[in-house]
Amino acid sequence: xxxxxxxxxxxxxxxxxxxxxxxxxxxxxxxxxxxxxxxxxxxxxxxxxxxxxxxxxxxxxxxxxxxxxxxxxxxxxxxxxxxxxxxxxxxxxxxxxxxxxxxxxxxxxxxxxxxxxxxxxxxxxxxxxxxxxxxxxxxxxxxxxxxxxxxxxxxxxxxxxxxxxxxxxxxxxxxxxxxxxxxxxxxxxxxxxxxxxxxxxxxxxxxxxxxxxxxxxxxxxxxxxxxxxxxxxxxxxxxxxxxxxxxxxxxxxxxxxxxxxxxxxxxxxxxxxxxxxxxxxxxxxxxxxxxxxxxxxxxxxxxxxxxxxxxxxxxxxxxxxxxxxxxxxxxxxxxxxxxxxxxx
Amino acid sequence: xxxxxxxxxxxxxxxxxxxxxxxxxxxxxxxxxxxxxxxxxxxxxxxxxxxxxxxxxxxxxxxxxxxxxxxxxxxxxxxxxxxxxxxxxxxxxxxxxxxxxxxxxxxxxxxxxxxxxxxxxxxxxxxxxxxxxxxxxxxxxxxxxxxxxxxxxxxxxxxxxxxxxxxxxxxxxxxxxxxxxxxxxxxxxxxxxxxxxxxxxxxxxxxxxxxxxxxxxxxxxxxxxxxxxxxxxxxxxxxxxxxxxxxxxxxxxxxxxxxxxxxxxxxxxxxxxxxxxxxxxxxxxxxxxxxxxxxxxxxxxxxxxxxxxxxxxxxxxxxxxxxxxxxxxxxxxxxxxxxxxxxx
Numbered sequence: 001x002x003x004x005x006x007x008x009x010x011x012x013x014x015x016x017x018x019x020x021x022x023x024x025x026x027x028x029x030x031x032x033x034x035x036x037x038x039x040x041x042x043x044x045x046x047x048x049x050x051x052x053x054x055x056x057x058x059x060x061x062x063x064x065x066x067x068x069x070x071x072x073x074x075x076x077x078x079x080x081x082x083x084x085x086x087x088x089x090x091x092x093x094x095x096x097x098x099x100x101x102x103x104x105x106x107x108x109x110x111x112x113x114x115x116x117x118x119x120x121x122x123x124x125x126x127x128x129x130x131x132x133x134x135x136x137x138x139x140x141x142x143x144x145x146x147x148x149x150x151x152x153x154x155x156x157x158x159x160x161x162x163x164x165x166x167x168x169x170x171x172x173x174x175x176x177x178x179x180x181x182x183x184x185x186x187x188x189x190x191x192x193x194x195x196x197x198x199x200x201x202x203x204x205x206x207x208x209x210x211x212x213x214x215x216x217x218x219x220x221x222x223x224x225x226x227x228x229x230x231x232x233x234x235x236x237x238x239x240x241x242x243x244x245x246x247x248x249x250x251x252x253x254x255x256x257x258x259x260x261x262x263x264x265x266x267x268x269x270x271x272x273x274x275x276x277x278x279x280x281x282x283x284x285x286x287x288x289x290x291x292x293x294x295x296x297x298x299x300x301x302x303x304x305x306x307x308x309x310x311x312x313x314x315x316x317x318x319x320x321x322x323x324x325x326x327x328x329x330x331x332x333x334x335x336x337x338x339x340x341x342x343x344x
Numbered sequence: 345x346x347x348x349x350x351x352x353x354x355x356x357x358x359x360x361x362x363x364x365x366x367x368x369x370x371x372x373x374x375x376x377x378x379x380x381x382x383x384x385x386x387x388x389x390x391x392x393x394x395x396x397x398x399x400x401x402x403x404x405x406x407x408x409x410x411x412x413x414x415x416x417x418x419x420x421x422x423x424x425x426x427x428x429x430x431x432x433x434x435x436x437x438x439x440x441x442x443x444x445x446x447x448x449x450x451x452x453x454x455x456x457x458x459x460x461x462x463x464x465x466x467x468x469x470x471x472x473x474x475x476x477x478x479x480x481x482x483x484x485x486x487x488x489x490x491x492x493x494x495x496x497x498x499x500x501x502x503x504x505x506x507x508x509x510x511x512x513x514x515x516x517x518x519x520x521x522x523x524x525x526x527x528x529x530x531x532x533x534x535x536x537x538x539x540x541x542x543x544x545x546x547x548x549x550x551x552x553x554x555x556x557x558x559x560x561x562x563x564x565x566x567x568x569x570x571x572x573x574x575x576x577x578x579x580x581x582x583x584x585x586x587x588x589x590x591x592x593x594x595x596x597x598x599x600x601x602x603x604x605x606x607x608x609x610x611x612x613x614x615x616x617x618x619x620x621x622x623x624x625x626x627x628x629x630x631x632x633x634x635x636x637x638x639x640x641x642x643x644x645x646x647x648x649x650x651x652x653x654x655x656x657x658x659x660x661x662x663x664x665x666x667x668x669x670x671x672x673x674x675x676x677x678x679x680x681x682x683x684x685x686x687x688x
Contacts, residue, residue, distance in 0.1 A: 035472065060443075
């Protein structure tokens with residue numbers, strides 16, 4: 001009798017993480033928060049230490065046909081700094097491990113680490129360790145970021161209360177369109193190597209994908225404004241997917257307005273050109289690395305004039321209700337269709 | 345004019361790390377020690393936090409033809425706990441990131457994490473985070489370990505003084521022989537799949553390779569004896585290579601005695617069977633994960649009766665002199681021929 005083997009794609013990434021997490025409990029007093037947020041939380045006295053780790057794999061997370069190694073290095077650091085920012089913390093140290101095949105020269109390693117150094121300088125982060133090894137094929141980068149936050153300032157995914165205001169920074173969907181543009185240019189190039197790539201007019205979206213900037217400026221602005229978000233997460237998989245995480249962790253419903261979702265006009269135009277719905281790109285396109293957070297209504301006045309923080313809706317006490325009110329006034333249920341590398 | 349491109353194998357792993365490290369300085373006050381020891385050191389008030397990271401890549405660091413996933417998971421944790429032990433610290437948290445192809449089922453992931461959990465239980469370590477992603481080929485495991493040590497108890501590679509006593513724990517060369525045995529059995533199996541593997545009589549060496557145990561017991565014993573090593577490192581690449589690291593970091597010479605180097609009789613017999621010199625296996629075979637440390641002569645009495653700590657020589661004030669006195673009384677210069685995965 002055949003029993004079909006259980007594939008990882010049957011569970012998906014989040015299902016797999018849940019399956020792993022259920023078997024592990026926390027035994028050390030210093031372990032405050034384990035799996036299930038943007039970073040782990042460790043008690044070190046006055047402060048909490050925040051630890052986050054991310055792996056980028058060639059052919060899965062990046063394509064070296066159109067990703068300069070310098071940018072890749074910068075981005076690998078930035079996405080980890082973003083995870084620490086999503087806890088309202090400041091990254092102070094990173095470790096960087098790389099595995100790479102003999103296809104790569106020392107020049108290639110130099111270019112990668114130039115990008116890593118540029119990010120370390122930009123975010124005032126110290127590279128304190130790592131590992132370098134060979135691989136049989138391709139390049140893999142694993143970064144662990146270590147940050148800090150005063151204990152009363154930490155922001156988990158789980159702290160949102162009903163009737164909090166949902167805020168998002170910057171604009172969304174740009175990275176997703178940047179990827180579509182680069183994939184199209186790659187196809188053109190592969191079919192005719194004499195063709196010159198046409199990416200100048202798409203510079204904004206391509207930059208959103210390749211030159212990821214963690215929103216550490218927002219963490220500073222929140223501190224200056226005296227606001228601690230009730231919940232926070234960074235947008236790596238898409239706005240809808242992250243809203244689902246906050247809803248689940250905080251046990252609140254989500255009520256957002258389509259016309260409040262920030263989309264840059266260049267992203268909008270490119271979506272139309274690609275015959276894509278701009279709002280779907282903003283909701284489900286990944287890798288924007290903006291911050292999504294909730295604040296108490298009492299903090300509304302402190303942030304309402306911030307040029308780059310957009311209030312897109314509110315939470316409610318019906319955790320099963322996750323909806324968007326369209327421009328036409330109709331109610332659309334949100335669906336979490338984040339990037340799933342296991343189905344990719 | 346052709347300029348030969350610089351290959352990573354031209355530099356070697358340590359050369360590559362040196363090249364990277366020179367470009368990075370430490371900017372945050374909390375960063376005490378960066379690249380160049382078994383773990384990074386971060387100031388968190390009363391204690392130092394220790395951070396170490398290691399990557400294991402299929403086909404480079406392990407062969408799943410003879411490495412059960414359960415053991416692999418255990419070992420991946422153990423080698424990181426060993427790095428923290430080498431700073432005289434205790435690991436409290438780990439993050440585990442894996443990248444794996446669709447060749448692996450959920451059952452395989454379960455087996456891997458069972459081993460990880462067994463190690464977490466054995467060393468009282470909490471799994472607090474990580475990342476799971478797909479790869480195009482093979483399995484990669486990246487673990488970061490976070491440990492602690494009181495500030496006045498930390499042991500760097502750089503603290504040895506001339507005339508300190510050089511100590512090594514356990515016995516050496518076993519893992520290297522274990523690898524030879526498994527590689528031989530794999531060849532036999534590939535040439536005739538009906539042959540049964542013959543590994544019962546080699547159980548000790550195979551266990552040394554596959555069931556790595558970090559020597560956290562030694563760290564406890566040192567604390568109980570009131571001894572802080574002047575320098576310490578774990579033996580991952582081979583005794584000679586690690587002695588070179590201590591010599592370079594501490595600016596001391598090395599003087600060891602062949603007849604003091606601990607080799608188990610089963611390792612010895614297996615080396616002879618493979619027509620290998622047992623001492624060369626002990627000096628240059630990797631993956632034993634024993635501790636190598638130096639102590640002040642004043643601490644000799646406190647450790648001289650420890651059954652599993654072997655005093656193999658002493659340091660001197662001539663950093664260029666790294667020698668072994670053979671059983672015949674001749675002086676042999678030591679050579680650091682650690683496992684270099686980039687040449688592998």
